[in-house]
Each structure stands twice: as C-alpha cells, then as structure tokens.
Amino acid sequence: MKIFWQYPLLISIFTIWGSTESTRWPLNFLSDSDPQQVRISLAGKNQVLVSWITSDKNVESVVVYGKVSGKYDNSSVGQSSSYQYLTYNSGEIHQVKIGPLEPGTLYYYRCGGATPEFSFRTPPSVFPVEFAVVGDLGQTEWTKSTLQHVGAMPYDVFLLPGDLSYADTEQPLWDSFGTLVEPLASSRPWMVTQGNHEIETIPVLHSQSFTAYNARWLMPYQESQSTSNLYYSFDVSGVHVIMLGSYTDFEVGSDQYTWLQADLKGVDRTKTPWILVLLHAPWYNSNLAHQGEGESMRKTMENMLFRERVDMVLAGHVHAYERFTRVYDNNANECGPVYVTIGDGGNREGLATTFESPSPSISLYREASFGHGRLRVLNSSHAHWTWRRNNDTTVADEMWLKSLSSSDSCNGSA
Ligand SMILES: [Fe+2]
Incomplete structure (x- = not known):
C-alpha cells in the first residue's frame, strides 16, 4: 500500500472518486498555470482564504468569485510563496483572502482567473452548524473511504486534529x-492543526520543523492574535474553536500558553456558547499506543480548559476511536470537557488495536476502526455527537451534549 501511493499518476487516477463539486479529469493534463490542490479555510470574520498551487511561478494570485456560476462580480489579490526541502522545490503556493462573504451562501470561484470553476458554501451565521471531524488522515484506500463517507452527508466545516499527508519528508506526498x-x-472550509508527521526535521540536513505544513496550510493565526501558525482559534456560528499545537512550546509562560490564556479569557459565551479544543496527542487515552505522550501538556493546560468550561477536546494520534465522559484530572467531572480521540482517518500505519484492560471507568466507548465523527450543534445548549465507522453507514457511537455555558451548577462553581 505504501508503495502504491508514491506514484503520482496512480494517485491521480485512483483519486478521481465520486465526490461532489470539483472533480477534474484528467488531472495529469493540467498546464503549468492551472490551479492544483485547491482548498479553502476560514480566515476571520466573513472571510475565506483560498489556496492553490501552480507549477508556473509567474501566475498572479487572484481569485474571482460571485454567487452565480460563471458570473464573478468580485475579485481579490493575495500573495504567493514557495519553499525548498532538500532537493525538492515546491510549486508556487497562492493564498488569497476573499470577502466579506454572506453566511450560508454558495459561492463560485476561479483561481488565477483560470478554469475550472470551483464552488463552496460558507458556514451559517446561526445554529445549527455541523462539523465533520477526522484525524490522522493520510492517503490510503481507507482515507478514500473516509472522505467518501464525509462527503456523502452535508456538513459546514471540516476539522482535522493533526497528521495530514504522512509525507514524512517525501515532499511529493504533500x-x-x-x-x-x-x-x-x-468546497467546505478545512481547519487543521498539526501532528508529529508534520514536523519533518532531519538531523543536520533539515533542522527547521513544520516547513511544508506552515508553507502549505496557512491557518488564521494572525486573525486570532496568535504569533504562530501552530496554534490559533476561530468562531463559527456560535462555536469558538481552538486549535493547539502538541509539538511546540506549551509550558507555563510560553507563547502558546500565554496566547491560550488570553484567547479563553476573550470568549464571550453569549456570542459563542460552545468551546471546542483540538490537539494532536490525546490527554486521555486507554489505548496502549502513544500512552502518556500528551501528559505533560495535560498537566500544564488542563486546568485552564476546565476553568473556562471548554465543552469538548478532540485529539488524534492514536489510530482508533475513543470517547470519554466529562473529565477533569483523571476523574469524571460534570464540569470538565468530553474527551474524544479520533485518529482513525485512514493513515498508512494501520489501526491501534490494543486497549488497556479493564477499560477505565471514564472511557465510555472505544473501537479500533477507521471512521469519522460529526458534531451537530443545534442551539446554544444542545449538540449531538456521532461516530461512524467506514465499514457501514450506521451510527456506531453517539451522545448528546449540553453546553457547559448553559449549566447553572458548573457556572456557579467556576
Ligand atoms: Fe500522530
């Protein structure tokens, strides 16, 4: 399987799967100026960042867009860059912020003014809003299956808690x-944080970490007053989402710690009643894989998340699914976040099949299957979490959440 995915032509052929809005054929016949690897992410209030890559370094970073197919009333100009990794030279990576955009609206756009036309829908401004959540995605047949399952049902924003391409220094895999x-x-905003597979340092030869990740996956860190692309936050329809970095400094007094403190303090729960946190290495984990790897970060930051009544913490890294009850400091606590590990996207390393026995009382559901999660936030007080495995379409695990901001007892004891 690993060898298979290292041949770009085969990848192109086998990734023409029946998804929705932007499939192109034949991918290998693109000209140097045609947009490749097109994607969007949220980039501040009512704005979206469009990113794509061209082989031609001289293509202008411009996006034309509008609400009617083929009719582009607006255009925005951005910037482009490239990076070098050993002998690999990336294509030109274009980043263009567009907006202001209307919520819950379908937009059509072209990158560099060239064909084809793409389209995306902006998230709604009010509840309900739905997140698709997948960690440790990779690019295998299981990845393809996961993405097919995700694309088969509507959602507003895709969340990925780290380990994207599994390029692991082989840059063409990005x-x-x-x-x-x-x-x-x-077609939908993708919001990601980084995992260990994004570090990509090689002793002596390439000492800088996250080179490809930072160059390719620019997230709205400046828009959220962060000084690093490795941690940031954003608001969607009444939900404040915080992306943390498991592999950058997080100790007390570090930039990430100080930023998180300020970000949490700045949340207005009357505007965003829900807070989600995503990070890569799980703080709670009863799988034998990666035991204890998130422990020092948990010891440093857990009390902050607990104090500010974070509703849910979603992690990756462990290639399985596990859902915990509300937890604080290793004990069930009705005012703590629900912890979920969802590193089951389809990576090439396979599943983490062995769990601690007996199961700890705070772990409520665990299964080593590839799949994806969904969080549908219905209103300011209630949300529904579901997890589906790829082998069938039924809901394998689900729970209802009540927001901690709507809990009198938790706010009274804060
Ligand atoms: Fe990982």
Whole structure:
C-alpha cells in the first residue's frame, strides 16, 4: 500500500472518486498555470482564504468569485510563496483572502482567473452548524473511504486534529495529498492543526520543523492574535474553536500558553456558547499506543480548559476511536470537557488495536476502526455527537451534549 501511493499518476487516477463539486479529469493534463490542490479555510470574520498551487511561478494570485456560476462580480489579490526541502522545490503556493462573504451562501470561484470553476458554501451565521471531524488522515484506500463517507452527508466545516499527508519528508506526498483532498477541501472550509508527521526535521540536513505544513496550510493565526501558525482559534456560528499545537512550546509562560490564556479569557459565551479544543496527542487515552505522550501538556493546560468550561477536546494520534465522559484530572467531572480521540482517518500505519484492560471507568466507548465523527450543534445548549465507522453507514457511537455555558451548577462553581 505504501508503495502504491508514491506514484503520482496512480494517485491521480485512483483519486478521481465520486465526490461532489470539483472533480477534474484528467488531472495529469493540467498546464503549468492551472490551479492544483485547491482548498479553502476560514480566515476571520466573513472571510475565506483560498489556496492553490501552480507549477508556473509567474501566475498572479487572484481569485474571482460571485454567487452565480460563471458570473464573478468580485475579485481579490493575495500573495504567493514557495519553499525548498532538500532537493525538492515546491510549486508556487497562492493564498488569497476573499470577502466579506454572506453566511450560508454558495459561492463560485476561479483561481488565477483560470478554469475550472470551483464552488463552496460558507458556514451559517446561526445554529445549527455541523462539523465533520477526522484525524490522522493520510492517503490510503481507507482515507478514500473516509472522505467518501464525509462527503456523502452535508456538513459546514471540516476539522482535522493533526497528521495530514504522512509525507514524512517525501515532499511529493504533500502534493498528492493536496490533490486527494481537493474535491472536499475546495468546497467546505478545512481547519487543521498539526501532528508529529508534520514536523519533518532531519538531523543536520533539515533542522527547521513544520516547513511544508506552515508553507502549505496557512491557518488564521494572525486573525486570532496568535504569533504562530501552530496554534490559533476561530468562531463559527456560535462555536469558538481552538486549535493547539502538541509539538511546540506549551509550558507555563510560553507563547502558546500565554496566547491560550488570553484567547479563553476573550470568549464571550453569549456570542459563542460552545468551546471546542483540538490537539494532536490525546490527554486521555486507554489505548496502549502513544500512552502518556500528551501528559505533560495535560498537566500544564488542563486546568485552564476546565476553568473556562471548554465543552469538548478532540485529539488524534492514536489510530482508533475513543470517547470519554466529562473529565477533569483523571476523574469524571460534570464540569470538565468530553474527551474524544479520533485518529482513525485512514493513515498508512494501520489501526491501534490494543486497549488497556479493564477499560477505565471514564472511557465510555472505544473501537479500533477507521471512521469519522460529526458534531451537530443545534442551539446554544444542545449538540449531538456521532461516530461512524467506514465499514457501514450506521451510527456506531453517539451522545448528546449540553453546553457547559448553559449549566447553572458548573457556572456557579467556576
Ligand atoms: Fe500522530
């Protein structure tokens, strides 16, 4: 399987799967100036960042867009960059912010003014809003299956808690990953944080970490007063989402710690009653894989999340699904976040099949299957979480959540 995915031509052929809005054929016949690896992400209030790559370095970073197919009333100009990794030179990576955009609206757009036309829908401004959540995605047949399941049902925003391409220093795999996810990532915002597979340092030869990730997956860190692309936050329809970095400094007094403190303090629960946190290495985990790897971060930051009544913490890294009850400091606590591990996207390393026995009382559901999660936030007080495995379409695990901001007892004891 690993060898298979290293051949771009085969990747192109086998990634023409029946998704929705942006499939192109034949991918290998694109000209140097044609947009490749097109995707969008949220970039501040009513704005979206459009990103794509061209082989031609001289293509202008411009996006034309509008609400009617083929009729583009607006245009925005951005910037482009490239990076070098050992002998690999990336294509030109274009980043263009467009907006202001209307919520819950379908927009049509072209990158660089060239064909084809893509389209995306902006998230709603009010509840309900639905998130699709997948960690440790990779680019295998299981990845393809996961993305097919995600694309089969409507959602507003895609959340990925780290480990994207599994390029692991083989830079062309970042390009094949960008091509693989384009049908979904060009039609709904993809918001990601980084995992260990994004670090990509090589002793002596390449000492800088996250080179490809930071160059390719620009997230709205400046828009959220962060100084690093490795941690940031954003608001969607009454939900404040915080993306943390498991592999950058997080100790007390570090930039990330200080930023998180300020970000949490700045949340207005009357405007965003819900708070979600995503990170890569789980703080709670009863799988034998990666035991204890999130522990020092948990010890440093858990009390902040608990104090500010974060509703849910979603992690990846462990290649399985696990849902915990509300937890604080290793004990069930009705005012703590619900912890979920969802590192089951389809990576090439396989599943983490062995769990601790007996199961700890705070772990409510665990299964080593590839799949994806969904959080449908219905209103300011209630949300529904579901997890589906790829082998069938039924809901394998689900729960109702009541927002902690609507809990009198938790707010009274804050
Ligand atoms: Fe990982």
